[in-house]
Amino acid sequence: MVREGKIPIVYTIRGCDACTKLLKKWDAERIVYDERRVELSQATLNEARQYGKLVPIVVWPDGRVEQGFGDSFGCFI
Template sequence: MADIPIVYTLTVCPACDALRAAWKRDGIEYQEIRVDQSQDDPDTALDYAATVPIIIYPDGRVEVGFEGQTG
């Protein structure tokens, strides 16, 4: 398991944009995986949810959406 959150996003996604902006502002490090730019990552993301953003925390917790928004 990574020591920073892994975030599955889409390139065009208002909720993903909000997460990126907020976490950048707050200095939160994360690994972003844009599922629309990879052949393998959409299937991995679908193991967790059918919408983005999907946040996988280092302790294994999974959060879908950001501040009540999904994309």
């Protein structure tokens, strides 16, 4: 799977309301992250699907995985 780093990896897709809300929140809080847009590359889409089928998918440095954001359901990939 994806290399373990020091910042969270966030898989997103353009137009996903939950993705937008998460990134706006993190930007406001100055949280550093590695955004990977799944619609831009088949390889990135395949990578994201190793963790789930609902973006945003957050892969934390400790290996934890979260899908969706807050009350927002997210978008299927």
